[in-house]
Amino acid sequence: DAGVIQSPRHEVTEMGQEVTLRCKPISGHDYLFWYRQTMMRGLELLIYFNNNVPIDDSGMPEDRFSAKMPNASFSTLKIQPSEPRDSAVYFCASSAPGQGPYGYTFGSGTRLTVV
Amino acid sequence: GENVEQHPSTLSVQEGDSAVIKCTYSDSASNYFPWYKQELGKGPQLIIDIRSNVGEKKDQRIAVTLNKTAKHFSLHITETQPEDSAVYFCAASHDGYQKVTFGTGTKLQVIP
Numbered sequence: 001d002a003g004v005i006q007s008p009r010h011e012v013t014e015m016g017q018e019v020t021l022r023c024k025p026i027s028g029h030d031y032l033f034w035y036r037q038t039m040m041r042g043l044e045l046l047i048y049f050n051n052n053v054p055i056d057d058s059g060m061p062e063d064r065f066s067a068k069m070p071n072a073s074f075s076t077l078k079i080q081p082s083e084p085r086d087s088a089v090y091f092c093a094s095s096a097p098g099q100g101p102y103g104y105t106f107g108s109g110t111r112l113t114v115v
Numbered sequence: 116g117e118n119v120e121q122h123p124s125t126l127s128v129q130e131g132d133s134a135v136i137k138c139t140y141s142d143s144a145s146n147y148f149p150w151y152k153q154e155l156g157k158g159p160q161l162i163i164d165i166r167s168n169v170g171e172k173k174d175q176r177i178a179v180t181l182n183k184t185a186k187h188f189s190l191h192i193t194e195t196q197p198e199d200s201a202v203y204f205c206a207a208s209h210d211g212y213q214k215v216t217f218g219t220g221t222k223l224q225v226i227p
Contacts, residue, residue, distance in 0.1 A: 004158075031213065043204065043217040056214060091158050097130070103149045104215065106158030 006092050012113045018080040021110045023092030024073055028113035033104065034067055034077050035091040043091075049075065082114045117142040119207050121218030126193050129226050136190045138205035145207040148181060148188050149215070153202045163190070195225045215226045 003022040013019050025032045033048040037073040047057040052069045060067070064083070079086055089111050093104035118141040128134050140148075146167035151159035165172045165179045165188065172179050178191045192199055202222050208215040 022120075042219045045214060048214065050213075093158070103161040103164055104159075106151075106160065108156075108158050 004092055004105050005093075006090075006107035006110050008110060009108065010111045012115065013082055015083055015114055016081040017114075018078065019086075019112060019114075020080045021077040021090050021092075021112070023075045023077075023094075023107060025075070025094030026096075027073065028107055029094035029096040029105070030072070031095045031097075032069060032075050033093045033095075034075070035093065035106075037091060037109070039088045046077070065080050079112075082106070084114045087112055087114050117145060117207055117216040118158075119205060119216050119218040121205050121221060123221060124219065125222045125224070127224045127226060130195060130197060132195055133197070134192045134195055134223055134225075135152075135204055138188050138190075138207075138218050140186050140188070140207040142207070142209075143183075144209055147208050148179070149206050149208075150179060150190050151204045151206065151217075153204065153220075155201075159204055187225065192223075195223075197225050197227050200225045201222060209213065 004026055007022045030051050034046040036044045036046055045061055046059045047067045048055055049069045065079055067077045087108045091106050091109045093106045095104050121138045126134055142168045149164035150162050152162045153159040153181055163174050163177050163179050165181050167183055170181055176193045181188045204220050205218040206215045
């Protein structure tokens with residue numbers, strides 16, 4: 001299994017531009033999570049999906065952020081317009097109840113820099 | 116909601132010594148406590164976990180303990196090696212798959 005695949009690995013964009021981060025979960029995993037990691041705030045859950053349906057988006061910082069999961073093998077996190085304070089590493093993770101091991105499998109992350 | 120506190124934030128040990136990282140949680144309904152290791156430039160990786168019906172779990176040089184009454188859980192690494200150097204996160208949730216709350220992380224440095 002290739003694990004959770006995120007793209008791009010690095011993204012540098014100018015303030016005001018739209019940014020789209022992509023994630024392919026592990027096949028058969030029906031939960032998908034988007035996290036943001038910064039030095040100041042650590043790992044923050046932004047949103048998670050179950051069977052492609054958003055369950056909890058209370059961590060999405062503001063309306064500039066949106067996430068979709070059009071099918072079981074693909075999700076996007078979009079920031080429009082981007083701001084310098086959005087600079088962080090964004091992780092996608094997936095998990096599957098009833099299958100071992102328990103817990104999340106994280107992707108390698110997308111390092112976003114907004115200048 | 117759940118709040119997980121983790122200490123210390125940084126920890127330096129000599130190779131071969133033991134390292135202990137401690138966490139507390141606030142939600143008495145939490146019953147699943149995973150630990151993740153994050154190496155530089157990578158995503159966190161699950162290294163060990165414990166459920167609330169178990170007080171201790173070991174996997175080679177790594178062990179976790181849980182005190183549900185006190186809402187404390189700890190990670191113990193024995194005979195530390197340089198490759199153990201990383202950031203370690205504790206976490207808590209009501210089960211292993213839905214919303215997991217992470218601690219703030221401990222940067223462990225093992226000095227050769």
